[in-house]
Amino acid sequence: MTNNKIALVTGGSRGLGRDMAINLAKNGNDVVITYHTNKSAADEVVAEIEKFGQTAKALQLDSSDVKTFAGFFSDLKDYLENEKGRESFDFLINNAGTGLYVPFLETTEEQFDEMANIHLKGVYFLTQKAVPLLADGGRIINISSGLSRFSFPNSSAYGAMKGGVDVLTRYLAKELASRKITANVVAPGAIATEFGGGENKTNEQKRAAVAGATALGRVGEPEDIGGVIAFLCSEDSRWINGQRLEVSGGIFL
Template identity: 65%
Template structure:
């Protein structure tokens, strides 16, 4: 009997993370997802995955709080042993995050630290904690941003952290090669979600600007991203490693 594969998706209750979790489940994988505060949304995603015939679990996690990671992975290990009789999972998707739109000259140290803690420090040390439980031949998908390639005013702190994620991912691909773990980046462009106050969904002036500067002529939607992440959680993607895949519809080409 073929082993059931399992993915851990941080920030998997809403928006892009929810779409990733659902598309991964469609590929026949079980899913553990984390949520920050909205347990109801997380459980709705769990039920949707279970309706597909896959196992799912939601765990609360604040990825800014590095000190919580030991307890989090203890809970993960217990769940894996009880459910699969082995404390191993196959894919880690570092998706959880928040945005900030603030000019460089108005960005405070607190703003900077918030972006750093969730987008690079949290990702760095959560991944470090996860690796002992990651299966040989598994994978890590880090979520970056098109803003690490092109520049739009007001995103300097956020985009700088995503640039760090791009570099970090290449190092993961090199340093985890002994376990044959692949590490890749998916970098969405502007997507219409509640992220960053819902700017890309509600601000019509910004939506028009994005559409005019995107080859495919529109703002992205969550369903444009989830399938790419799901693909990287399959054997079809086994030879993709250390790469940055931008999914932006061709913005700022």
């Protein structure tokens, strides 16, 4: 058995989560990723991580359904004990989520509830259930969004939930400090992934608007984010706590 640190990345089978998982592995961490439905994509990420000489495991999780969390953590506990010889893991990265681009006046209660369940309620209670398995001195990194600082049309429900995540993270930093667990937010700007129907990848009008409003003059790529997560899971970031780090190339400064 190795003494490598172990990171849990929700939604690690594609997009930002995939890049986070790979960068964590490059930094010498073993990784557990979750996927919702696409097991083959998750298996590809596991194979990629193993190329760096790290262990990886993909577990199924519906991060919007709190009722499934007990079963998920039972599976995680079994994996840690039986395959890693440990009872804990070190880093929790709450990344899983979906987007919603609908005007405020047209957003339905069902759409609002979906955003709340995935991005706020899910993060709240998944973290609550994860903390007993999180090692002392561990790290929690919640993925928020630039949309919790600035307003871009048609993102009110999503942005509101991410604002909640920003506040929750400060409470986690304070309430878990006795165990030396830190909690921070990483807030990406617009990133060209399949997220939210792939708007930031394919909507040229939006891409031009984002690039024009960004100091560094382009839309973000997944590769812009993963290394920041790996840094926050390194010893170099030990004194960063309760902070929101926006990684957006300087949009709307």
